[in-house]
Amino acid sequence: MLDIKQIRENPDKINELLKRRNPELSIDEIIEVDKERRELQVKADNLRSQRKNSSQEIGKLKKEGQNTDELQEKVRQTGEEIKAIEEKENELNEKQKNFLLNIPNAPDESTPPGTDESANVILKTRGKPSQKPFEIKPHWDIGLEKGLLDFERGVKISESRFTIYKGEGARLERALINFFLDIHTKQHGYTEYMPPYLVNSASMTGTGQLPKFREDMYKCEEEDLFLIPTAEVPLTNIYSDEILKEEDLPLYMTAYTPCFRREAGSAGKDTRGLIRQHQFNKVELVKFCTPQTSAEEHEKLTGDAEKILELLELPYKRVELCTGDLGFSAKKCYDLEVWMPSSQAYREISSCSNFGDYQARRASIRYRSKETNKPEFAHTINGSGLAVGRTFAAILENCQQEDGSIVIPSALQPYFAGDKIK
């Protein structure tokens, strides 16, 4: 969340940045609440101080055998006063907290302004969209034909947007996961994790999914547990409510997990194929670092994700999201988009965001600064490295041959234990 102190001190600056994201956003209404809240705190603190002193006095007098009835009655009344103020105080605290939890991050100064994706900026393009002398079959057709995917039975055993991988399809998916993890751990310095796939509401709040996006998530009925929509949630919250040593930073973490999203509100979008599933596999990259290095670490992390696309020889673009297209918790974001012949378009396959201290403040992830020896909020960064199902689809299409076979990119062949799907 945003820092209330900064809001207090620089309301115009913060409003201006938020309005780049959405003109309707404003922190104005919280300023008065904050002021009132602080006034009440001063009042209550003073009364509590009085009560403390008087109570101690009573203790002393009683020891001396003196009558304290009158003083006790006075303190009792002070107690009632405190209670009344505390009630109002709690109400305002709650209001402020809710407000802050529902306000998105302020965009970075460098994030290009704009209201929707049309204002996104293409930063680079690598590889050329495959021009082939035959018609490339969409991955859902070729996947079904080759017995790699079973959409209908996936729907039968679950519901729509659930798919079964089968035979060489399942093996290709597994090969991709292992390939991604090996590159990131062996070449990019990430530590591999296997976190829980169900997390509590505190974790979901820490990374920003709650309270605003509850309807996007699968929730357990009996427990305070949600299926993770991304490994970002468990990984980022590993160090919530902790103070790390500055020497421990930067911290690089990666994990393969399935991801679960209700996709409420995407009815009718990408209904065919693997692009938009309720359950999909993803390898996630997460970093914690100091504010001084976060911009640089963000660039590096994005490069780590790009490396995978390059090794797989898939054509892609790097796009910088404009302020209006930014995710809720992000202040700066690059999307990687892979060429998808079936839609004759580039489709998002990774999203690499810098959150500044926004998540760290929500989840209380701090490090002790060597310079000041005081706890400071860390910066968090994450990105997909990559979405596995979408990579699977991209390979089925981009690597498709005229005879319908799929040539496995050479870097992946050892993982797939084969060079081709016939």
Next chain:
RNA sequence: GGAGAGGUGGCAGAGUGGUCGAAUGCAUCGGUCUUGAAAACCGAAGUGUCUUAACGGGCACCGGGGGUUCGAAUCCCCCCUUCUCCGCCA
């Protein structure tokens, strides 16, 4: 799931109604001593929040929430969690 015992500062561990933000030990940091180091000795040191130009000061925090009381780490209730035993089980 059942029974029992716990949850206190970075760690270990005391404290069962008042002067306790909390003894003590270890670890940490600064200093003295030393050619250097160790040892010894002296000293510093939690987190949050409010207030102040600043120095400083106030308040809160002993797993979380509520209650009793003039006063709660300490008493009561609920929840979470750890350990041990039993049950179940991949």
